Amino acid sequence: MIEAISESIAKVVGEQKGPTVVLLGGIHGNERTGVEVVKKLAYQFEHGEKKLASGVLYLILGNPKAIERNTRGSEDHADLNRCFKYDVLERVPETYEQTRAHEIAKILATADISIDLHATNKPSVPFLCCAVDEAHEKIYQWFDCDRVLADPRYILGGESVTTDEFIDLQGGVGICYETGQSTDLTRVDEVLGDVMNVFIDQGMIDGFVPTRNTIGRSIYELMSVINLTDAGFRYEGTLGGGSFEEFTIGQTIGYVGDEPVVAEFDGVIVFPKIPELQTLGKPVVYLAKKIK
Ligand SMILES: [Zn+2]
Incomplete structure (x- = not known):
């Protein structure tokens, strides 16, 4: 059963106990592949095309205002994925992005895994952005790309600021997947398939995952x-x-x-x-x- 719990946040509860997973798209509103993946999956659960066997799944469109504007933030230079830091989350929110960060952080704090789908404004091969260890690899192994960008010294935001960094500090496993260039919508079904493989591997959806090839990924820092x-x-x-x-x-x-x-x-x-x-x-x- 899928239930809307607040603006652009839906919750699906499985029949059995299992992991709590958060799937995010549109944290940056112009990065459309993630938006389409979240929308497609929500549609499939709503129409009974998919059933959650176990666990809890949150399907979140991160920044509805920015998605409507088809821009990175709800206003120029606003950036939701720099708001997942303690001095923002501990204060009364002052902006739209900060309000969304509060809502989403509350859910991330209860979750075991988050998958945050992004895309780049300039051309790029797909890549993962997250910590590199066994727990993260167990999730990101299903995403078809040959490189991971890690940021153990918080160069990106000077401190923990992104969804994956936030959930990692809360004891969960966060990954961010850059699906390619933001205007490229050709990979929606492929990325949806990758996400489904994570759910199957976690026992949340019935099915079989393909055998992975064992070619290593390049790691960048x-x-x-x-x-x-x-x-x-x-x-x-x-x-x-x-x-x-x-x-x-x-x-x-x-x-x-x-x-x-x-x-x-x-x-x-x-x-x-x-x-x-x-x-x-x-x-x-x-x-x-x-x-x-
Ligand atoms: Zn992004």
Whole structure:
């Protein structure tokens, strides 16, 4: 049985006891694959096409206002996935994003697993963003991609700020899956299939999972961030087109004003911000290193 428990948050309760899992799409409103996956799954439960054998499943459209606007946040520069931090969650919410973060964090705090579906604004192969250990791998093994980006030093937000970081600190297992570029809707059914395999593997849905191939994934770690200053930032050459573009040690990545930013390691750029999302004092791009 599926029940709407608040705006764009539905709860499905299984027949038997089992894990509590949260599936999130549209935490960023313009990242449409996750939105479509959550909507399709909600439809299937509503119409009896799927049945939850065990556990509790929350299907959440993260940021309804931003989904309606088809933009990252409910207003310019608002970012729900930077709100899952204690100083926001312990205070009375002041913005729409903070209010949503409060509602969603309450559910995440009760959950064992969260799967948060995202997409990138610039071209990128699909990749996972989460901690790397056995518990996380048991969940993310079902997502078809060849790399994981970990952030053990909280370079992304300076502290725990995302849904996966929040649930990890609460003792759960959080993963974020970047499905590809935000405008690409060709992978909806494939991603839905990956999510279903997680549910089957967890015993929540009856069925059989395919045999996994055992080819390892490359592991990257976030190392540093380039913030936008008054001096401005521009890339050197053709860099800046999308996540996982490579650079080598000693290479000039770009310029802060006239000052070159020289790579201190062989690595890749990740999450290069499109101009309309660049904000003074905030990251324009992150640098990551392949560690495995
Ligand atoms: Zn996102």
